[in-house]
Amino acid sequence: MSSIAEQHTAENQEELFHFDHHHTDYEGAKLGVWLFLFTELVLFGGMFLALFAYGTGEYATDFHAAGKNLNVFKGAGNTLVLLTSSLTMVYAITALQKGSKFWSLVHIAITIILAMTFMVIKYFEWSAKFEHHLFPAKIGFLEAKYGQSDLKRAYSAEFAESGMSLAEFNKVKVDVNGNPMPDGVTAEEAKKYTHHRYTRGQVIFFGMYFTMTGLHGFHVLIGVALLLWMFWGVLRETITAENFGYLENVGLYWHLVDLIWIYLFPLFYLVA
Amino acid sequence: MSHSQEEEHHHVHIIGYGSHTLVYAGLLVLTGLTVAAAGIDVGSLNLPIAMLIASMKAGLVLAYFMHVKYEKTYLQALILGSTFFMFVVFCLTFADYLTR
Amino acid sequence: MSYAVNKPYYEDQAVVLADIYETMAEAGKTNKFFNFLAWLHTWVLSTDHKRIGILYLISMLAFFAVGISLGFTIRLELLWPGEQFISATVYNSVFTLHGVIMIFLFVIPGIPAVFGNFFLPIHIGAADVQFPRLNLASWYMFMGGALMAAMSLFVGYGANGVEWVAPDGGWTFYAPYSTTANTNVSMAVFAAFILGFSSIFTGLNFVTTIHRMRHPKQKWMQMPLFVWALYGTAWIQVLATPVIGITLALIIVERAFGIGIFDATLGGDPVLYQHMFWIYSHPAVYVMVIPGMGVVSEIIATFSQRTIFGYTSMVLSMIGIAFVGYFVWAHHMFTSGMSEASVAIFSFLTFFVAVPTAVKVFNWLATLYKGSIQLDPPMIWGLSFVFLFSIGGFTGLALGMVNTDIHVHDTYYVVGHFHYTMFGGGGVAIIAALHYWFPKMFGRMYNFTVAHVGWGFFFVGFNTLYGSMLIVGLQGMPRRYHDYLPQFTDLHQIGTVGAVIMITGLIITFGNLLIALFGGDKAEQNPWGGKTLEWEECPTPPVLINFYKKPRLDHGPYDYEGEWV
Numbered sequence: 001m002s003s004i005a006e007q008h009t010a011e012n013q014e015e016l017f018h019f020d021h022h023h024t025d026y027e028g029a030k031l032g033v034w035l036f037l038f039t040e041l042v043l044f045g046g047m048f049l050a051l052f053a054y055g056t057g058e059y060a061t062d063f064h065a066a067g068k069n070l071n072v073f074k075g076a077g078n079t080l081v082l083l084t085s086s087l088t089m090v091y092a093i094t095a096l097q098k099g100s101k102f103w104s105l106v107h108i109a110i111t112i113i114l115a116m117t118f119m120v121i122k123y124f125e126w127s128a129k130f131e132h133h134l135f136p137a138k139i140g141f142l143e144a145k146y147g148q149s150d151l152k153r154a155y156s157a158e159f160a161e162s163g164m165s166l167a168e169f170n171k172v173k174v175d176v177n178g179n180p181m182p183d184g185v186t187a188e189e190a191k192k193y194t195h196h197r198y199t200r201g202q203v204i205f206f207g208m209y210f211t212m213t214g215l216h217g218f219h220v221l222i223g224v225a226l227l228l229w230m231f232w233g234v235l236r237e238t239i240t241a242e243n244f245g246y247l248e249n250v251g252l253y254w255h256l257v258d259l260i261w262i263y264l265f266p267l268f269y270l271v272a
Numbered sequence: 273m274s275h276s277q278e279e280e281h282h283h284v285h286i287i288g289y290g291s292h293t294l295v296y297a298g299l300l301v302l303t304g305l306t307v308a309a310a311g312i313d314v315g316s317l318n319l320p321i322a323m324l325i326a327s328m329k330a331g332l333v334l335a336y337f338m339h340v341k342y343e344k345t346y347l348q349a350l351i352l353g354s355t356f357f358m359f360v361v362f363c364l365t366f367a368d369y370l371t372r
Numbered sequence: 373m374s375y376a377v378n379k380p381y382y383e384d385q386a387v388v389l390a391d392i393y394e395t396m397a398e399a400g401k402t403n404k405f406f407n408f409l410a411w412l413h414t415w416v417l418s419t420d421h422k423r424i425g426i427l428y429l430i431s432m433l434a435f436f437a438v439g440i441s442l443g444f445t446i447r448l449e450l451l452w453p454g455e456q457f458i459s460a461t462v463y464n465s466v467f468t469l470h471g472v473i474m475i476f477l478f479v480i481p482g483i484p485a486v487f488g489n490f491f492l493p494i495h496i497g498a499a500d501v502q503f504p505r506l507n508l509a510s511w512y513m514f515m516g517g518a519l520m521a522a523m524s525l526f527v528g529y530g531a532n533g534v535e536w537v538a539p540d541g542g543w544t545f546y547a548p549y550s551t552t553a554n555t556n557v558s559m560a561v562f563a564a565f566i567l568g569f570s571s572i573f574t575g576l577n578f579v580t581t582i583h584r585m586r587h588p589k590q591k592w593m594q595m596p597l598f599v600w601a602l603y604g605t606a607w608i609q610v611l612a613t614p615v616i617g618i619t620l621a622l623i624i625v626e627r628a629f630g631i632g633i634f635d636a637t638l639g640g641d642p643v644l645y646q647h648m649f650w651i652y653s654h655p656a657v658y659v660m661v662i663p664g665m666g667v668v669s670e671i672i673a674t675f676s677q678r679t680i681f682g683y684t685s686m687v688l689s690m691i692g693i694a695f696v697g698y699f700v701w702a703h704h705m706f707t708s709g710m711s712e713a714s715v716a717i718f719s720f721l722t723f724f725v726a727v728p729t730a731v732k733v734f735n736w737l738a739t740l741y742k743g744s745i746q747l748d749p750p751m752i753w754g755l756s757f758v759f760l761f762s763i764g765g766f767t768g769l770a771l772g773m774v775n776t777d778i779h780v781h782d783t784y785y786v787v788g789h790f791h792y793t794m795f796g797g798g799g800v801a802i803i804a805a806l807h808y809w810f811p812k813m814f815g816r817m818y819n820f821t822v823a824h825v826g827w828g829f830f831f832v833g834f835n836t837l838y839g840s841m842l843i844v845g846l847q848g849m850p851r852r853y854h855d856y857l858p859q860f861t862d863l864h865q866i867g868t869v870g871a872v873i874m875i876t877g878l879i880i881t882f883g884n885l886l887i888a889l890f891g892g893d894k895a896e897q898n899p900w901g902g903k904t905l906e907w908e909e910c911p912t913p914p915v916l917i918n919f920y921k922k923p924r925l926d927h928g929p930y931d932y933e934g935e936w937v
Contacts, residue, residue: 027344028502028584034347035576038354039614045358046618046648050633052362053369053644056319072307079303087296090287090337097286137638138630152630154638200632200639207631207638211622248339255338262329266322270310346583357611357698364699365647368714 026245033249037256040219044260047212051267054204062201065166067272069134070209074125075269078118079261085114086258089251099241101234108231111254115224122217126210133195134206147194148176151207154200170196209268216264219257226250285342295336302329380815381422384916419504422914425490426813427511428481433882435477435518442470444875447837447868453856463854464540469525471543472560476567477518479798480656483663484574484609485514487805488602490813492578494906494914495596497587497923502580506573513570520563524556542852544653547634547645551626558627561620568613568620571659575609578602589925593687596904596929597680600687601666604694608655608662612698616652619645643708650701658697660794662690664757664801665732671754671808672736674902676743679930682735689735692728700725706774707781715774722772729765733758749823750900753804756831760796764789767842782852785845791838803881810885811895812906815913818888826884830877836870904929 055063092107129135135142137152155178159169173181173193181193198206230250233239239247306325314321335341340348392410415423445466449456458466489507493500501507525538539560541549550557582603586595595603622633623645632638634645673680680686702710702718736758745751767789770776780786811817844863849856856864898907906914909923 025502025584028580031347031583032503032576032580034351035579035610038610039572039576039617041354042358042611042614043618045362046615046651047622049362049365049648050622050644053365053641053647054639056366057369057372059639072310076303076307080300083296083299083303086333086337087292090292091289094286094289094292097284136629136631138628151632151638154632156639203632204639207633207640210629211625211631211633215621252338255333258337259330259333262333263323263326266306266310266326270306270322272310354611360699361651364702364714364717365651367717368643368647368702368710371711371713 059201066202066205517567524559575606578606612655654701660798675751681738689728750808764792783845788841816892826880833874840867
């Protein structure tokens, strides 16, 4: 047996070990992306865990009542937008595989536009919430713009004592100190009492709503960046019918974003 | 050679436009179904039904849009296995929350 | 790229360096400082898995030294009841930082980051990992997280009259203290978040590498057990770490925005934090220990010159530990206010994890039986792992059993238990791996006598220190307490003496290795007679692409008796 030091002058040069730089491992890259998707699944899964822990237990009625504040049309609209964007995403891949660079670019562009539409609808949704004083309690600049958040206090003890139904309780207006509006005030005075009361479960509902849709929206934005990168790649033909791995993998990420929304939608918008 | 598996470089499975559109139609139908079902109150079955429909949609996206139906067995096994894990962790957490 | 085939990997950037030096000479910049910077770049920008492993090694050992100093500070403060030289707040921050450093910066990266990176590709006959640049990014994230954790100790100190900013709630960051405390919790927790991603990407890299880059002749059931250990660990890193990611992110969101998720006054549940925290942190302890078990399998087989007993059951038990380890987390929470039903369920499940672990211990013993045993330093450290980890495991039984746990929860008994398992297990395994692979990695051999002396001091000191903790915990000494009742004084002092002896052992051990690094004898190709690929077919030290010729792989990793295993 030749010593190690002599082996590098082996007669049969083909037996020499070499590092294969030019061969990208399509299957390996895909496996890597799937593993990353698992981490995303578990990341959001943790929040779904929290959501289920609260929403199926003592806060079931509170979630039900709080869900009425969400606009089903905007939610369903966003669902349709994302589902369609998933469709255009796979259209883009099919188009590229079939050799049509033009249609691939068109479909990627539509996907990006739909993603931005999603964010726009989300922006209107959130603004509507903010205007109704529904935003996480500690955000200073929102407080400055819209007045104090209704989510700063949880009125559970008051609710228990009031004897009202949850719907009635939520409608009672209070001032910034939490004192309910008395009967028979003038229209002028009534303007001071612009806040609603929410119970603990409802505060949690909105907290989870903003956090989960916020994190999801953040992932949509990252998706837009990736899609722009893909657009550039297809345009410059670094991504082609022979070398479409990148596009497919970005597609996998985009479908994950869609998947998460498929679960978010019924849990927030249809719980009412 | 760092490549230890066989070359499946040029064995590319292309899913056609028609198939994709069909899946999309299915997704639209299920979305409509879940919105309609939300209007019917069946008490404690509300959540399981909503989750069931959502999972059917997720299944369609996974199998066709994400190509899992046509992937190698080991990858399908890994995907199923990881989902199963999360599911068990959920159930065990509920062992606490449902029995308080 | 061009590379010399016959230079050690740590010299092989000479070709690249030569170009840089030439360019610098033309530009008129040739002083020693620039030369040094250029040389540094070939390390800090390297995507070679071996160099990345060394980068991790240096940084981790530095953090370990800091962690040990913090631990020693704790031991000094505990010499007598009452305040000795640090106040209660400072003390709380000391043990918090001790935990954060030891766990997130030493034992969790631990063996996978150093020896996994260095040897996984070699063990499977590959030239590198699947994603070399991601590998380097993992190390950058590791250093970034460490930097951020360091910053959390003093950023904002003195501003607005704030007196103390270092986090002081323990490395577990339980809500509601972590969500309301006036310290740099968000920064420390974000550091842990980044470190989590470093871990995730390492795991992702290893799973893909093992699936895709194995030598064609190496089937799954012919991989070395070290590779199996890395595989199981990598899966835990991928599937469990994101849970702590989201938990910590929620702490930051809670502190910044007040959403109420862990805040009882707003409707949140602090116990939910504990659930989410431990859903990761329990599997995390298996991330710390399973690679160590893989190393011990290698060491015991090599130093008994025998095939490992029960290869298949070793693989299955490793997977079994990883699997069951996901479902036992709430045994950290028996006294938290969970329902009684879940307490019972988790206690029941916890006992199962002992079974595959026992299988491994018995298999190691059976491997030793009638073996040709050499008690060289790697072996003595490897056997220490089995001994110390077993003690840790036995003390865990009292913690898994609810009726005893409610008495010892949050006492020094727990502290003793987890130091036996994480330090006596994970930490000792790192030292064992270092002694085992040192000659291969650096081409030098260390002094055995000095190594044995160092081990002796460590072993005596370790058992004195942590054994005393087990006893004083049973007697009622709570953990994370700055002051204590006078009756515990003697045992604390014994413990501190043990700490001094143990640290002496560590200094001797690492000093020995450091001296060998620069002045030790040249190591042989295969000093231990090992059968895995790094010993026979990979040069000592390895060349840049690990092998000269495609590995022949005509025998299995434990083929000491001529069997193909």
